[in-house]
Amino acid sequence: MGPIVTVLEHQGGELTQASRELLAKARELSDALAAPVTAVAFGPEAAACLAHCGAADGVAVTGGFDTYVPTVWEASLRAVVDELKPGLVLCANTTLGMDLGASLAAQADLAMIAYVCGLDVNEGKLQAVCQVYAGKLMAEVDVPTTGAVLTVLPGSWPAGSESQAETPVRPLSAAAAPGLEPTRLITPEAGDVDITRADILVSVGRGIEDPDNLELAEALAAALGGVVSCSRPVVDAGWLPRTRQVGKSGQTVKPKLYLALGISGAPEHLQGMKDSELIVAINSDPGAPIFDVAHYGATVDILELMPALTEQLEGGG
Amino acid sequence: MRAAVLLKDVPDLVEDLELEESGQALAVDVLSYVPSEWDDQALEEALLLKEDGGGTGPVEVHAIAIDTGDIDAMLFSALAKGADSATKLTGDFDRGLTSRQRARILATYLEGQAFDLVLTGVQAVDDLDGQIAGLLAGYLHWPHASVVRDVAVEDGQVRFVQEYAGGVMGEFRADGPVVLGIQAARKPPRYVPIARIRQIQRTSSLSEVSMERPEDAGHLAVRRLYRPESSSHAAMWDGDVDAVAAAIRALLAEKQLGN
Numbered sequence: 001m002g003p004i005v006t007v008l009e010h011q012g013g014e015l016t017q018a019s020r021e022l023l024a025k026a027r028e029l030s031d032a033l034a035a036p037v038t039a040v041a042f043g044p045e046a047a048a049c050l051a052h053c054g055a056a057d058g059v060a061v062t063g064g065f066d067t068y069v070p071t072v073w074e075a076s077l078r079a080v081v082d083e084l085k086p087g088l089v090l091c092a093n094t095t096l097g098m099d100l101g102a103s104l105a106a107q108a109d110l111a112m113i114a115y116v117c118g119l120d121v122n123e124g125k126l127q128a129v130c131q132v133y134a135g136k137l138m139a140e141v142d143v144p145t146t147g148a149v150l151t152v153l154p155g156s157w158p159a160g161s162e163s164q165a166e167t168p169v170r171p172l173s174a175a176a177a178p179g180l181e182p183t184r185l186i187t188p189e190a191g192d193v194d195i196t197r198a199d200i201l202v203s204v205g206r207g208i209e210d211p212d213n214l215e216l217a218e219a220l221a222a223a224l225g226g227v228v229s230c231s232r233p234v235v236d237a238g239w240l241p242r243t244r245q246v247g248k249s250g251q252t253v254k255p256k257l258y259l260a261l262g263i264s265g266a267p268e269h270l271q272g273m274k275d276s277e278l279i280v281a282i283n284s285d286p287g288a289p290i291f292d293v294a295h296y297g298a299t300v301d302i303l304e305l306m307p308a309l310t311e312q313l314e315g316g317g
Numbered sequence: 318m319r320a321a322v323l324l325k326d327v328p329d330l331v332e333d334l335e336l337e338e339s340g341q342a343l344a345v346d347v348l349s350y351v352p353s354e355w356d357d358q359a360l361e362e363a364l365l366l367k368e369d370g371g372g373t374g375p376v377e378v379h380a381i382a383i384d385t386g387d388i389d390a391m392l393f394s395a396l397a398k399g400a401d402s403a404t405k406l407t408g409d410f411d412r413g414l415t416s417r418q419r420a421r422i423l424a425t426y427l428e429g430q431a432f433d434l435v436l437t438g439v440q441a442v443d444d445l446d447g448q449i450a451g452l453l454a455g456y457l458h459w460p461h462a463s464v465v466r467d468v469a470v471e472d473g474q475v476r477f478v479q480e481y482a483g484g485v486m487g488e489f490r491a492d493g494p495v496v497l498g499i500q501a502a503r504k505p506p507r508y509v510p511i512a513r514i515r516q517i518q519r520t521s522s523l524s525e526v527s528m529e530r531p532e533d534a535g536h537l538a539v540r541r542l543y544r545p546e547s548s549s550h551a552a553m554w555d556g557d558v559d560a561v562a563a564a565i566r567a568l569l570a571e572k573q574l575g576n
Contacts, residue, residue: 095463098439106417177460180460304558
């Protein structure tokens with residue numbers, strides 16, 4: 001089998017948690033499949049991030065860009081894949097993984113396996129487990145021996161620690177790839193509360209039904225000494241700012257209490273809150289995936305529960 | 318500017334997902350299907366673009382779907398919402414079509430159609446073998462981006478915003494044809510009354526284009542589909558709202574949480 005190419009992301013000079021998870025699995029599979037791990041990272045800090053990543057070797061792609069540009073990264077990764085002919089390409093199921101994974105698979109004629117949450121060698125065969133149908137079903141898939149690109153859900157297995165050994169890193173100039181020009185990077189507006197620092201989050205989802213009902217969540221959060229956060233549909237409806245969004249394209253939070261109200265628990269949301277210390281979920285659907293990560297739950301109407309709980313907390317009744 | 322919007326339907330997750338006896342595939346014949354929610358977002362974003370205008374000329378919106386069965390209503394609904402045309406790609410297709418095969422069919426069709434912009438959902442609940450936007454762009458060798466919102470056409474060029482983790486976003490300008498995987502439209506998908514769809518069905522028609530069924534390149538051998546066996550499940554509180562509120566309050570007191 002060809003090498004295991006692991007596409008790494010970094011922030012502020014540090015590999016992301018999802019990237020360290022990919023590396024841990026790649027190193028484990030390297031032993032089982034007798035395939036070396038080649039780590040690929042992009043940007044001016046790539047070489048430093050790869051230096052102790054534990055891969056057999058690293059490729060630091062630099063030049064031609066200051067921020068992420070899908071076309072440039074894709075063309076550069078394609079060059080690496082054409083050269084190394086990997087048995088596996090591992091990406092995190094982030095924006096970057098969704099950009100690069102399927103396109104690379106189509107261009108390089110590799111199989112593509114998305115939403116991977118398990119990856120192990122059984123009886124000599126590499127098998128992936130994937131979360132499909134919004135987490136309602138799992139698919140167990142044989143990973144083709146002819147090469148495959150896998151996008152892995154963050155949090156699927158533990159991250160590895162930094163290696164003492166130095167990884168030899170070679171530079172690669174970014175491929176020229178016209179088509180998309182980055183015009184600006186937009187960072188979240190300051191001024192709103194930082195939900196990643198809150199001990200208690202009262203988090204609302206589709207079940208809130210109407211923006212007027214947010215008052216109920218605000219009152220409950222005030223009674224608890226917490227703040228209101230939300231799942232993606234609430235932000236998309238324009239009812240709360242993006243700074244309040246928990247999940248894959250929002251914030252990752254680990255509060256002491258995460259009170260999930262009317263949130264079904266799509267994988268993208270669970271990704272951002274499943275490590276909270278205490279999770280209490282209220283959802284009218286007893287089969288909602290949120291109950292698989294919650295410690296306590298109930299199926300009552302959240303629009304009735306919020307004022308009732310607020311009253312009990314305020315009145316001591 | 319000509320914008321294509323790629324639509325598909327997917328199993329309705331509100332209902333139980335029945336499996337074939339083999340346990341390796343969904344029992345597609347007994348399932349209900351609904352338009353993929355992210356494709357709905359893509360259609361809405363395209364219709365908003367059309368309403369915005371393209372600066373140097375109108376934006377045409379063309380809805381396209383592969384005929385895997387019962388997709389006419391979805392296409393007529395797109396027309397009723399404001400799409401300029403709706404095209405059904407017909408052939409020896411069924412609901413077992415993989416994302417890869419879909420992307421190949423769509424690429425073959427789109428190659429000759431001179432579209433400037435292709436919008437589709439960022440993902441679908443059943444795209445185990447890859448998201449359509451990326452696969453399609455890979456086959457077409459067009460630039461593309463996923464997790465996109467806020468698409469605009471200015472001076473004949475497409476601008477869009479791509480979302481990253483932590484609320485960070487990047488803004489891009491496309492120099493030519495581009496495929497975008499839409500995460501969310503600027504507004505919730507519009508509602509169209511059934512009476513309006515029926516009226517459109519009487520006064521409009523779908524274009525039909527016959528396509529070949531491609532080989533299943535990148536075929537995945539699914540050993541089994543199964544419902545997740547959760548290693549844990551919430552301890553559930555029974556009782557009415559007041560009982561649940563009391564249980565939460567007691568829990569918070571025990572954990573010394575809250576004011």
